[in-house]
Amino acid sequence: MKVEKISELTTNRLSVYLRCLNELLAEGKRTVSSDKLAERFHLNSAQIRKDLACFGEFGVRGVGYYVEDLRDHLQKILGLDKNHRVGIIGAGRLGTALADYYGFTQTNFDVVALFDNDKGKIGQRIGDVDVFAFKNFAKVAKKDKIDVAVIAVPAQFAQSVLEEVTKSGIKAVMNFAPTPLRVHDGVKLKTIDLTISLESLSYFLSHVNNINGNN
Amino acid sequence: MKVEKISELTTNRLSVYLRCLNELLAEGKRTVSSDKLAERFHLNSAQIRKDLACFGEFGVRGVGYYVEDLRDHLQKILGLDKNHRVGIIGAGRLGTALADYYGFTQTNFDVVALFDNDKGKIGQRIGDVDVFAFKNFAKVAKKDKIDVAVIAVPAQFAQSVLEEVTKSGIKAVMNFAPTPLRVHDGVKLKTIDLTISLESLSYFLSHVNNINGNN
DNA sequence: TTCTAATTGTGAAAAAGGTTACAAACAAGA
DNA sequence: TCTTGTTTGTAACCTTTTTCACAATTAGAA
Incomplete structure (x- = not known):
């Protein structure tokens, strides 16, 4: 996890990821891989992983990401847990x-x-x-x-x-x-x-x- | 002059330059150098020159750009001459x-x-x-x-x-x-x-x- | 337990974007 | 005409962003 300066391009994408995860969650998906996420929402899987890596290790190798868990993390990161x-x-x-x-x-x-x-x-x-x-x-x-x-x-x-x-x-x-x-x-x-x-x-x-x- | 693909970052800046030129024109300025433009509107003079160079040679060395002339060119380039x-x-x-x-x-x-x-x-x-x-x-x-x-x-x-x-x-x-x-x-x-x-x-x-x- | 298949996290390469620096061109004055 | 001072256009360099590629890790099956 890097603590460097986060670019606006990254924070913009985090917002996009959050939206995607909410959609998956509404469909009842429990886990998702960066590849599936990327394919479905026309993103780049390496970029997703890299963006997330700025804030921690949220995924499980061989499994992917737990949708709800990652959603919660992103919400917190973006400061959307507070009003x-x-x-x-x-x-x-x-x-x-x-x-x-x-x-x-x-x-x-x-x-x-x-x-x-x-x-x-x-x-x-x-x-x-x-x-x-x-x-x-x-x-x-x-x-x-x-x-x-x-x-x-x-x-x-x-x-x-x-x-x-x-x-x-x-x-x-x-x-x-x-x-x-x-x-x-x-x-x-x-x-x-x-x-x-x-x-x-x-x-x-x-x-x-x-x-x-x-x- | 390059005929390559023009990026959206460039076209966005062209719009900014156009706005600046209109402002200068309203003040009655006849010519302006990329340096003056950059200083006054907090831009980068080399970038201005580079962006413009994508479309032709509009400046006069030692003088700068003729405000009205460049304005007209930019308007045309951006397709703002038509409604x-x-x-x-x-x-x-x-x-x-x-x-x-x-x-x-x-x-x-x-x-x-x-x-x-x-x-x-x-x-x-x-x-x-x-x-x-x-x-x-x-x-x-x-x-x-x-x-x-x-x-x-x-x-x-x-x-x-x-x-x-x-x-x-x-x-x-x-x-x-x-x-x-x-x-x-x-x-x-x-x-x-x-x-x-x-x-x-x-x-x-x-x-x-x-x-x-x-x- | 060992093997297989999946998928992450990340260093290294590539691409895109921005800045520096300077030769070339021109205006104006001597 | 020659010289000086200015400013463009651009090549070279640097930075940021994106993509590639793969070792490391995990789950689950055999």
């Missing part, structure tokens, strides 16, 4: 769509508050979630124990929102504003830039030759 | 949020139709866009010249939606369902999996030590 409390900044279409995104409600992420500057939105209730004034972020975040912030505001406000959020002690931020942001050390930022994805897709559309399938 | 017509499948919260996503309206992507199976939604108008029955996708896609499909349906339906969409001749698909999909050759699929991003974020939250800032 996370999410605050979304920006109560526009995207923000409110995210507020009841299946993935949030599905896993251990509870959206507990929306924030906005628009007086018309503050005080409203969207789904199960109240909209607060963003200027009260720190206060609400503390009271509601928010540990993940989602930025869903226009690009020009994103950096200052991030600063504010960071100041209040949040360590994990997901950014949907199509702009790169600077973060302080110790804060993890993940940006999902739809503009980049779209434009990149457009590239492949006008170069249909060089396409190699997936992703 | 794209987007159909979104799934008129739920996410689908409708995407329908008036700024990035779509902003760039050359027009959302021209939403599709759903829900009788209550079919025939409605959301923003500027009509909701059609998904079973009529091929027909509407042809009539409205849709060339990009966005999948915003629950994971269990995503694969069959993709098949249907592919059958109607669409070559570029963006998938928001948190599940990997299989595509036929010649179709470009880009999946944005929020569950993976969230769970990966969760990992870094419970391992706050190993954090190295950005992305």
Whole structure:
């Protein structure tokens, strides 16, 4: 087992493995080999084994992995054994769509508050979630124990929102504003830039030759 | 200039460069060197030059790049000189949020139709866009010249939606369902999996030590 | 107990991606 | 025209990521 720095590519795959294991578990499978996993979900078996090896020896040679056992380990490794409390900044279409995104409600992420500057939105209730004034972020975040912030505001406000959020002690931020942001050390930022994805897709559309399938 | 296969990492960066150039253009800058570009937008100058070199020689030694000229080239390379017509499948919260996503309206992507199976939604108008029955996708896609499909349906339906969409001749698909999909050759699929991003974020939250800032 | 078949964990090779460093090219001033 | 200073385009190098290949380990059958 290596204690080195784990790359984001690896953690992304861990999430995929977890999903696969849950599926197998739902089918009542008790054990699975890295080969079977790889074949069924179109992954690479050596990579699965290597990724897992970063965190310990979970398999049994000659047998494979115990599905439930490995699932539990992965959940723990990914920090999904604890609940996370999410605050979304920006109560526009995207923000409110995210507020009841299946993935949030599905896993251990509870959206507990929306924030906005628009007086018309503050005080409203969207789904199960109240909209607060963003200027009260720190206060609400503390009271509601928010540990993940989602930025869903226009690009020009994103950096200052991030600063504010960071100041209040949040360590994990997901950014949907199509702009790169600077973060302080110790804060993890993940940006999902739809503009980049779209434009990149457009590239492949006008170069249909060089396409190699997936992703 | 190399005609090799261009990686997605490169096309993603091209989109970033384009954004930077537009910003410089708005400020009235006529030329820019790769060094200045890199410094200002926190990129790497050699990488910029290398990425551009895949498509031609756009710079002038001793001078740099002509901002407007390079912008136009990048737009062309990314296929953003033509308009794209987007159909979104799934008129739920996410689908409708995407329908008036700024990035779509902003760039050359027009959302021209939403599709759903829900009788209550079919025939409605959301923003500027009509909701059609998904079973009529091929027909509407042809009539409205849709060339990009966005999948915003629950994971269990995503694969069959993709098949249907592919059958109607669409070559570029963006998938928001948190599940990997299989595509036929010649179709470009880009999946944005929020569950993976969230769970990966969760990992870094419970391992706050190993954090190295950005992305 | 010994043998066989399966499967892990991992070092070594290969591929992909990113950075450094510099010759070649050009602009502008002497 | 020649010289100086700048900046590109790219070859060489380095790093990271992925894949290959196999010794080590285990379960179960003989």
